[in-house]
Amino acid sequence: MLLFGQGQIGPEPFARPNEIGEDPVFHHQHLDASTQTGVGVFYLLIVLMNLGFAAYWFYNRRDRKQANIWIVVALVFLIHAAAYLFHAGWILPAFIRNAVDDFIGPVTYFMLSLVLFILFIYYRKGCTEPPVAWGILNISLLASGWAITDSNFRSIITKEDNVPIVLLIFSVGFFTWLGMRKAVVNDERMARGEPPLEKLEDEKVLVWPDLVYTELICMVIATFILVIWGVVLKAPLEQPATSAKAPNPSKAPWYFLGLQEMLVYYDPWMAGVVLPTMILVGLIAIPYIDFNQKGNGYYSFNERKVAIVTFNFGFIVLWVTLIVLGTFLRGPNWNFFGPFEYWDPHKVLPLNNVNLSDMFWLGLMGRVFEEGKDWFLRELPGIILVVLYMAALPPLLAKTVLKPFYVRMGFVRFFVLVTLIQFMAALPIKMVLRWTMNLKYIVYIPEYFFNI
Amino acid sequence: MSVGDYIRNSQVWKSIFRHPAPRDRRNRVVVMLTNVFLHLHPVSVRKSGIALSYTWCMGGLTFFLFLVETVTGVLLMFYYRPTLEHAYNDILALRDVTTLGVLRELHRWGAHAMVITIWLHMYRVFLTGSYKPPREFNWSVGVILLVLTLLLSFTGYLLPWDQLAIWAITVGSNMARASPFLGYEGPGATLLKVGDVSLIHSGSDARFLLLGGRFVSGDTLLRFYVLHCVAIPLAVAVLIAIHFWRVRKDGGISGAL
Ligand code: HEM
Numbered sequence: 267m268l269l270f271g272q273g274q275i276g277p278e279p280f281a282r283p284n285e286i287g288e289d290p291v292f293h294h295q296h297l298d299a300s301t302q303t304g305v306g307v308f309y310l311l312i313v314l315m316n317l318g319f320a321a322y323w324f325y326n327r328r329d330r331k332q333a334n335i336w337i338v339v340a341l342v343f344l345i346h347a348a349a350y351l352f353h354a355g356w357i358l359p360a361f362i363r364n365a366v367d368d369f370i371g372p373v374t375y376f377m378l379s380l381v382l383f384i385l386f387i388y389y390r391k392g393c394t395e396p397p398v399a400w401g402i403l404n405i406s407l408l409a410s411g412w413a414i415t416d417s418n419f420r421s422i423i424t425k426e427d428n429v430p431i432v433l434l435i436f437s438v439g440f441f442t443w444l445g446m447r448k449a450v451v452n453d454e455r456m457a458r459g460e461p462p463l464e465k466l467e468d469e470k471v472l473v474w475p476d477l478v479y480t481e482l483i484c485m486v487i488a489t490f491i492l493v494i495w496g497v498v499l500k501a502p503l504e505q506p507a508t509s510a511k512a513p514n515p516s517k518a519p520w521y522f523l524g525l526q527e528m529l530v531y532y533d534p535w536m537a538g539v540v541l542p543t544m545i546l547v548g549l550i551a552i553p554y555i556d557f558n559q560k561g562n563g564y565y566s567f568n569e570r571k572v573a574i575v576t577f578n579f580g581f582i583v584l585w586v587t588l589i590v591l592g593t594f595l596r597g598p599n600w601n602f603f604g605p606f607e608y609w610d611p612h613k614v615l616p617l618n619n620v621n622l623s624d625m626f627w628l629g630l631m632g633r634v635f636e637e638g639k640d641w642f643l644r645e646l647p648g649i650i651l652v653v654l655y656m657a658a659l660p661p662l663l664a665k666t667v668l669k670p671f672y673v674r675m676g677f678v679r680f681f682v683l684v685t686l687i688q689f690m691a692a693l694p695i696k697m698v699l700r701w702t703m704n705l706k707y708i709v710y711i712p713e714y715f716f717n718i
Numbered sequence: 719m720s721v722g723d724y725i726r727n728s729q730v731w732k733s734i735f736r737h738p739a740p741r742d743r744r745n746r747v748v749v750m751l752t753n754v755f756l757h758l759h760p761v762s763v764r765k766s767g768i769a770l771s772y773t774w775c776m777g778g779l780t781f782f783l784f785l786v787e788t789v790t791g792v793l794l795m796f797y798y799r800p801t802l803e804h805a806y807n808d809i810l811a812l813r814d815v816t817t818l819g820v821l822r823e824l825h826r827w828g829a830h831a832m833v834i835t836i837w838l839h840m841y842r843v844f845l846t847g848s849y850k851p852p853r854e855f856n857w858s859v860g861v862i863l864l865v866l867t868l869l870l871s872f873t874g875y876l877l878p879w880d881q882l883a884i885w886a887i888t889v890g891s892n893m894a895r896a897s898p899f900l901g902y903e904g905p906g907a908t909l910l911k912v913g914d915v916s917l918i919h920s921g922s923d924a925r926f927l928l929l930g931g932r933f934v935s936g937d938t939l940l941r942f943y944v945l946h947c948v949a950i951p952l953a954v955a956v957l958i959a960i961h962f963w964r965v966r967k968d969g970g971i972s973g974a975l
Contacts, residue, residue: 427882430830441774441838445845448771465974467766473759474746477768484775485782492786492831496823503813506806507884509933516885519875521833521868526889535904538893549861552844553854562850563972564766570847577844581837715896716905 297355297415305411306350309343312407316340319400332397339404346411357415367604373701375595379587387575390567394447416606422594426502431520431593438586448565462564514598514611523592524585530600531696533717544689555683557675580690619706622648641711648709652718660684758962760970767971776839781958783832788951790825793818798877800943802936805879829871836867848972856964859957866954873946876939884934894925901925
């Protein structure tokens with residue numbers, strides 16, 4: 267595996283910059299010519315994008331102020347482009363990289379994505395204004411451009427099979443914006459008593475030519491992109507398979523890395539079997555438990571707040587961002603590594619997680635259980651908690667906070683919904699328990715492989 | 719008479735397309751009805767439903783990528799033999815020897831892209847509330863398609879038989895070992911026994927069924943190959959047919975009523 271860019275002559279690869287005060291990696295790290303040209307071209311494309319955006323404001327919207335802003339932004343990128351095309355070799359300063367690496371961990375990463383998600387939902391109107399969204403895009407592109415000058419980051423992000431995830435990040439970002447933007451516009455219209463935009467176009471048109479040509483153009487563009495992608499990027503092929511030597515880390519295909527990340531918090535029977543099954547059952551059940559008849563056939567947020575926030579939370583926060591985490595930030599032994607950190611296979615993190623039964627019996631009652639004896643009594647506190655969570659919580663909710671839902675949904679719908687949400691919440695709950703009190707298992711019955 | 723007109727007036731052309739070019743309203747209707755591929759579509763649709771900004775064309779792209787995968791996949795089958803002896807070298811040859819080796823890239827990147835487009839398709843169907851009545855069932859068909867698409871990708875991942883492949887499949891299939899009751903390390907498995915003989919052991923559990931052995935082996939390769947090239951694509955094709963049929967029967971692409 268290529269871990270450092272060419273020209274790396276650091277004393278020994280395991281030395282982390284901030285551990286030895288000086289920063290050998292930074293001083294010796296340099297960008298080779300072809301990478302610089304690549305980064306330069308990348309910036310040049312962003313310059314063009316911004317010029318296009320400026321032209322749109324100038325000619326279509328007759329808004330000089332916006333046009334000027336985006337020309338200035340284009341200039342900033344032009345300076346970057348020039349610097350890399352002329353091989354100035356700018357590298358993101360080590361103190362920034364170290365600060366990012368030190369700040370980011372599984373907890374901060376998850377909390378950050380959650381906070382950003384909440385902010386996006388709350389400020390959806392402002393966030394989806396085209397200039398704001400465009401600004402966010404520019405910032406993320408600039409950050410990517412800076413980050414890629416680091417050789418550790420580069421070696422991970424440019425692994426052939428990881429390229430789709432870069433694509434995933436930007437396409438999910440784009441379509442989240444698009445969907446929310448259309449919803450915001452429709453919500454405003456409906457608040458004024460006007461119909462949603464889709465309604466204005468409900469006349470019928472002929473499929474030939476209107477649809478078949480759109481399809482044809484889509485196919486041509488898709489073919490074009492796929493062929494370019496195939497020619498530029500070789501499909502990976504590693505050493506021939508051998509059961510003798512497992513690569514470290516061994517990762518599932520990228521679309522399952524969200525599940526692999528759950529293995530940190532749950533045993534395989536939960537993370538690999540029960541929770542995925544619940545995801546599928548939950549998806550299939552959506553149309554049957556969502557009793558809200560509004561918002562069918564057009565984008566809207568206000569009419570379907572609960573549904574959209576829940577689905578987005580599952581899809582964006584629990585699925586996509588965990589895939590990104592699993593791909594880019596989980597290294598050898600599934601340890602967490604900052605984006606610029608060297609994937610040191612010898613990194614050791616203290617594991618001091620404790621089972622609930624130990625906390626209760628040993629910590630509170632001072633009682634020790636003999637190995638393999640009285641497991642039922644030993645695990646009783648955890649079992650009670652789980653039973654309460656699964657069996658007592660739904661009726662409690664039906665009687666209290668969620669009473670209006672219960673009344674409108676009826677018995678079956680309501681319990682299916684609450685059960686599904688309980689399973690979905692099981693992941694963040696365990697995460698928080700792990701982070702705050704180092705909890706390993708709530709119920710620990712290795713005798714029957716039954717650990718929760 | 720131009721060449722185009724000459725061709726369009728020939729008996730051969732007319733035997734294939736039984737009507738004049740779709741330039742006027744009547745023939746634009748007829749073309750949709752007389753062509754087996756086009757008649758997957760209705761003759762006319764709601765304008766809002768086919769706007770690119772509404773569907774993002776993601777369902778269509780998913781279908782298109784499925785077709786790309788089918789074509790490139792069939793071609794790849796000419797070059798690839800699913801045995802321990804040949805698998806890796808055949809893939810190596812695709813890279814180093816075969817003229818059309820780029821087929822492998824198209825197939826692999828197409829598969830990745832299909833996973834992304836199917837998620838985005840589901841996302842847009844959700845955001846437009848298009849799973850609501852009368853389209854509940856088609857959403858469920860979609861979820862099954864999603865599962866099958868992921869399984870297609872997963873089974874294909876093993877075929878190059880390199881380190882990446884077998885260890886990714888090992889990680890993935892180790893989950894099956896922990897299935898409740900059905901995996902030999904799953905909760906409850908020890909309870910399933912007749913007398914003293916336990917029914918679920920490493921030679922009879924869910925993982926064994928998946929891998930055709932106790933670990934990823936040549937039998938697994940064969941199993942995944944057959945699933946990947948025959949069984950799952952057939953199931954997907956049938957379900958896509960149902961899916962498209964239902965899109966039309968449920969009143970076409972959704973729209974504000
Ligand atoms: C192989 C996979 C799939 C293919 C080829 C496919 C294809 C399509 C196409 C072409 C449409 C027409 C409208 C559009 O393009 O958006 C459509 C509609 C639809 N799809 Fe899919 N789809 C697939 C998977 C899914 C999945 C995973 C779901 C949901 C979980 C889903 C749910 C639906 C629903 C409910 C509609 C009707 C939407 C409407 O009327 O607006 N499909 N599908």
